[in-house]
Amino acid sequence: MTAQSRTTTQAAAGPTTTAVTTEPAATARAFPRRISARFRIMLWLLLLMTVALVAVAATTRSILVRDVEQRTDRLLNQETEEFASFVDNGVDPETGKSFTRLRPLLREFLERQYADPDEELIGVVEPGSVIRQPRDIPSPLPLHRDDASLARITGSSATTGVLDRPAGEIRWSKVAIDPGDGTPEGTFVVAFHTDREREAVNDVFQVLLAISGVALVLSTGIGWVVAGRILAPVRLVRQTAAQLTEQDLTQRIPVHGRDDVAALATTFNAMLDRLERAFSAQRQFVDDAGHELRTPITIVRGHLELMETSAETAAEREETVRLVTDELDRMSRIVEDLLLLAKAERPDFVTPEPVQLAELTADVFVKARTLGRREWELGEVAEGTVLLDPQRVTQAMVQLAQNAVQHTAPGATVRIGSRLSGGITGGLVVLYVADTGPGVPAQDSRLIFERFRRGTTRRGSRGGGAGLGLSIVKAIAEGHQGHVGLTETPGGGATFNLLLPRTHVPFGEHTPDGKTTLPLPRAGTETEVGDVG
CATH class of the missing domain: 1.10.287.130 (Signal transduction histidine kinase, dimerisation/phosphotransfer (DHp) domain)
Known part of the structure; x- marks a missing residue:
């Protein structure tokens, strides 16, 4: 610890030392202010939704504008085609023949047309002489009053075009007229004022933006709530981890759903x-x-x-x-x-491998015979290959045999054997050590498997121990995802049964029912495995 974080003062009257600890300034900077995952999710959601909604609104406006332009072009083409057909096929009502004069031609055609409110039909006979339909155009400056714009249209070599004016845009089309009788050349002009159509498109665009804004606000609120609900278990994990201490590891997180x-x-x-x-x-x-x-x-x-x-x-x-x-x-x-x-909690406490059960039983019997002067008997021996840790199982069986020696008198019978229970491919491997001693009282059946506990009676014990032997046996059995059971020997005595699954479940893995162990009875309980005699 540096001098910046701790100062030590010593009183003159004695050796007492007082330590004053101050947090260094760097500690506050070690944990910068963080942006929560919930807030970051909402930022990304807001950004994506904003881009999507703006793109939808802009695309809709573009489609509407293009629709206005296409509809206007169709209208202009229709009017010019009708006028050209009228020039070729029209009949002057005064003469009953084809038109020979320009003014009656234009006037007669314009009287027969029903134009769109934003459409303007104009006949230009000569500069400054305009024939039009007697109606108002919803525009601040109709084309027939805009001499400069009208002159630009009639003087243009193109037959269609777009004219941008301060008073509003005009899309136009024209047909030049030359009757061939020496009269001045005339022009038929169709003009469409697109301002109102574009304003309608802009109104739709603004409505879409307003709806998108409302949808964005609502989606943000709903997304904030939903993100909070989704991340609630994550926050609970963080809070639980923050509350955990070495003295309190009992906190657990409720699990809901399957996501x-x-x-x-x-x-x-x-x-x-x-x-x-x-x-x-x-x-x-x-x-x-x-x-x-x-x-x-x-x-x-x-x-x-x-x-x-x-x-x-x-x-x-x-x-x-x-x-x-x-x-x-x-x-x-x-x-x-x-x-x-202490090693029993480690994943590598047991190392299962294929083992011949009959050979393992015989090896245990041979090793146990050297533990004391008893009448050792080899009971039934099961045949087959099982998945066990032979060293750990041997250690457990020898410990059970040693326990039988300690609690029986010389000459007493101790039987060792093995069997398979529950079928050929599944079930349990049962290895047992049965003695003819005084047995275990019912109140001690669970107690003796605890550490440093020897029960209320000593069963005629001839040696002292730390009380860890049966705890080791229990740990080895549980390391194989099995357990150790206790039953009475027929005729008197105690039989310790090591019940292990034939198919070992690795440490920490789950069985199909979601448990980390097989559904076996708890260690120390009485389990009937059949007559061992």
Whole structure:
């Protein structure tokens, strides 16, 4: 720790040291203000929706404008074609023959036409002489009053075009007239004022923008609520993780639904389960080690101090050394057993491999016979290949045999065997050790599988132990996703059954029903597996 984060002052009157800790300025900068995932989702949603709505509105306006232009072009073409046909086929009502004069031709045609309100039909006989329909045009400056624009149209070499004026745009088309009788040339002009049509398009565009804005606001609100509901489990995960401490790992996240967020919550809860088991095993290891090692340490220390302060004979000193060595050996065995139990939570605690069950049973029987002077019997031996960790299973069976030796008298019968239960391809592998001792009282059937617990009675025990043997057996069984059961031996005694699934489920993986273990009874419960006699 640097001088910037801690200052130490010492009083002159004594050695007391007072530490004043201040948070450095860099700590505040180590956690910059973050943008929440909910806010970022809404920003992206808002951006995408804005682009989409603007694109829809702009595309709609473009389509409407193009529709106006196409409709106007069709109208202009229709009017010019009708006028050309009238020039060729029209009959002068005064003479009953084809028109020979331009003014009567234009006047007669214009009187017969019903023009669009924004359409203007004009006949130009000579500069400054205009023939038109007697009606008003909804434009601030109709074409027949705009001499300059009309002169530009009649003087143009094109037959159609668009004229941009300060008073408004005009789309026009014209037909030149030459009667061939020496009279001045005339022009028929069709003009369409597009201002009102474009204003209607702009009104639709503005309405679309307004609707899009309202839709954007509503979508933003709804999206904010929906994003909050979707991310609620994620926030709960973060809050739960923030509340977790080594002393409290009981917090869990409720799982609702079957989506990715529910899978996240399930995974997080499984992680908490593993952490809780790990911390629980650690605390139990520390508590058990401190509890069980305190007595031999006290004995060793007492004898060593006694050796320093008393004048012992060589025989007494040798006895003291023997007692100290014995206690140290017991401490070593306790530490090894505790380390083994601590490793039981690790994924690699058991390493299953194909094993011939008959060969494994025979090996266990041969090794157990050297444990004591008992009447050892090899019971039934099952045939078949099973998936087990042979070293761990052998360790458990030898421990059960040692337990039987400790709780029976010399000459008592101890039977070891194996069987398959539940069919050829599935079910359980049952390995058992049956003795003819005093048995286990019902109130101790669960108690004896706990660490450092030996039950209320000693079953005629002839040796002391730390009370970890059956706990190790239980850990090995559970490492195979199985359990250890206890039943009575016919005729008296206790039978310990190691029940393991034939198909091993790897540590931490799930069975089809979603559980991490097979649906076997809990360790220490009585389970009938048939007559072992």
